[in-house]
Amino acid sequence: MDRYPTVEEVTDSARRLVSRFPGAARLRRIGMSRAGRPILMLSVGDGPHHVLVVARPHPDEPVGGATALALAELVAHGDGPSPATDPAVVTWDIVLCLDPDGAALSQGIEAATAGPGPSLDAYFRAAYRPVAAEQPEWAPLEGRQLPESEALFRVIDELRPFLQCSLHGIEAGGSWVQSTRDLPGLAAPFAASAAALGIPLQRGTFDALYWENPAPGVYVLPPPDSTDRLAAGSEKIGLSTWCAPQRYGGATTIIEVPMWATGLADDLSAHPDAVRALRDLAGLVRDSGQQVTAVLDKARAFLPSPEDDPSCRVLEWMADGLYDLVAESWQPLARQAAEATHPGDPRRLTAAQVCALDVVARRQPLRAAGLLSRLLKAAGDPAAPALRRDLDELRTAWSTDFEHSLSLRWIPVHHQTQLQTRTAVAAAETALTSLR
Numbered sequence: 001m002d003r004y005p006t007v008e009e010v011t012d013s014a015r016r017l018v019s020r021f022p023g024a025a026r027l028r029r030i031g032m033s034r035a036g037r038p039i040l041m042l043s044v045g046d047g048p049h050h051v052l053v054v055a056r057p058h059p060d061e062p063v064g065g066a067t068a069l070a071l072a073e074l075v076a077h078g079d080g081p082s083p084a085t086d087p088a089v090v091t092w093d094i095v096l097c098l099d100p101d102g103a104a105l106s107q108g109i110e111a112a113t114a115g116p117g118p119s120l121d122a123y124f125r126a127a128y129r130p131v132a133a134e135q136p137e138w139a140p141l142e143g144r145q146l147p148e149s150e151a152l153f154r155v156i157d158e159l160r161p162f163l164q165c166s167l168h169g170i171e172a173g174g175s176w177v178q179s180t181r182d183l184p185g186l187a188a189p190f191a192a193s194a195a196a197l198g199i200p201l202q203r204g205t206f207d208a209l210y211w212e213n214p215a216p217g218v219y220v221l222p223p224p225d226s227t228d229r230l231a232a233g234s235e236k237i238g239l240s241t242w243c244a245p246q247r248y249g250g251a252t253t254i255i256e257v258p259m260w261a262t263g264l265a266d267d268l269s270a271h272p273d274a275v276r277a278l279r280d281l282a283g284l285v286r287d288s289g290q291q292v293t294a295v296l297d298k299a300r301a302f303l304p305s306p307e308d309d310p311s312c313r314v315l316e317w318m319a320d321g322l323y324d325l326v327a328e329s330w331q332p333l334a335r336q337a338a339e340a341t342h343p344g345d346p347r348r349l350t351a352a353q354v355c356a357l358d359v360v361a362r363r364q365p366l367r368a369a370g371l372l373s374r375l376l377k378a379a380g381d382p383a384a385p386a387l388r389r390d391l392d393e394l395r396t397a398w399s400t401d402f403e404h405s406l407s408l409r410w411i412p413v414h415h416q417t418q419l420q421t422r423t424a425v426a427a428a429e430t431a432l433t434s435l436r
Contacts, residue, residue: 002413003114004062005069007103010055010096013069014042021076024087030095031151037100039151042068044075044094045087049435051428052161052245053094054152057137057168059102060127060367062109063257064167066413067420068094074421084428093159098136098148102128105310113259118410120171120260121399124370130310131317137166140239152241160248163431164241165424168256172359172408174202174265174352175419176217177427178254180243185430186253186423187215193422197415199258200266204353206360207256209333216266253427257416260408264355274337274349281354281361282327288365288398289323295391296372302381311371318368326364330357355406362402369395 005013018025024044031039053071055064075085075092083089097103108126112118132138136148156164175194177186194201194217201217208219221237237243242252258265271277296303296315306312333349340347369391376388402408 004110004413005065006107006110007056007065007097007100010065010069011040014040014072014096017042017044017069017072017076025072025076030155031147033099033101033148034146035101035104037104039098039100039148040096041155042072042094042096043091044072045089045091047087047089047091049090049432050159050161051084051090051092051424052155052159052164053092053424054098054137054164054166054241055095056097056099056103057166058129058135059099059104059106060109060129061167061169062103062106062113063169063259063413063416063420065097066417067167067424068096070417070421071424074425082425082429084425084432090428090432093155093161095152095155098152099130101310102130102134113413118259119399120366120402120408121396123171123259124366124395124399125373127367127370128311129314129367131314134310134313137241140241141236149241153244156241156244157247160250161245162248162250162435163428164245164250164252165427166242166252166254167420167424168254169416170256170258170359171363172260172262172402172406173205173258173356174200174217174261175255175257176202176205176208176219177256177423178208178211178219178221179427180221180246180252182212182214182220183251183253183427183430184214185433186427187218189426190218190423191216193419193426197411197419198261199411199415199419200261200263202256202258202352202356203266203268204350205256205356251431253424255420255423255427257420258411259416260403261411262355262406262408264351264358264406267351267355269351270343270348271337271351271354274354275334277354278330278334278337278349278357281357282330285323285327285361285364288362288394289318289368291394292365292368292372292391293319295387296368299372299376299379299381299384299387302379302384303375309375311375314371315368315375318364323364326360333357358406362398366395366398366402369398 055068105128133142211219
């Protein structure tokens, strides 16, 4: 089955695994979501050391569910490739879905990307990404104490994992890993796995724009006193669930794999005109965002209130300055590129770095357009169908341009899953050596 499994399918598969490996595998509830949905954790093995895996921390990144099952099968069979997958040495504790409420609002994303030739347009029609303050890993930075975050903090305090693996995905680009400390043995197997699967490494990424970069596609969180080198909005990153294992000497690795890949992701050639490119991308995210906001302005009177509807909260959050924030965050890079004086000047931006920003500029308005289209479909007002038709035309045109401009190609789900699984095992093997 080369598609993403739903949360229900992941849960059912986990229960069957427990039945097939009684005693070796256990399934328990570690908390409840804001809407009362269970947060389940599958534990495989009985080793004294723990790896904590977090699947579906973002509801629009469904690959983690497939990876969770692949990792559980690997450890349960006890014939894995390294001591890190020996169930007598390491117990793998796998949170099957950290944000079940968000996943419910992304229902349909699995079907939308199934079958031959999935399209970005179909993906964005179904995808839902909550506001930052409602993302369980990130909410503590925003001063929110979500029950999902608290459940994860409790498990970290209980298990004291030597490694936490957070399973993420990105719509387009290449693959990369971010770690809270350097894991020097990870870079080589990660790069080898990506190459074997035909997935480019992301050489330069918006999410870790100023992080240390010791190897291709590998980024390490700067020390706490280097906040000027953190991406905008992450100055309090020490409060996130990512950093919690540090209390016990553990590390966290965030594993990002793309749905669609582009060869530009690992193109280290100097961009021929990065200043102009960043100016154009800033205009793109602002102009496209304004077009979505214009439709929102016409529909606001008959849409649910943001207090009552999470999708409306996202739309209002994005309309209230997010597009400008994204565009303005690139101004230091544009100034840096403008100051470059010769071809080898390190201030010059590469094609890969500009590509990473290109993805961000295009996806923000597409996320908003998909959410607003679904709200308009459900609205009973006579004006809703015409507004939705106009919005759908914009979203389809933007998605098509996204695919063509970056020459995107779909990565089969089983390849995405294999890369994430192999990288998690490699990270665990590397981190385990520090315990010996």
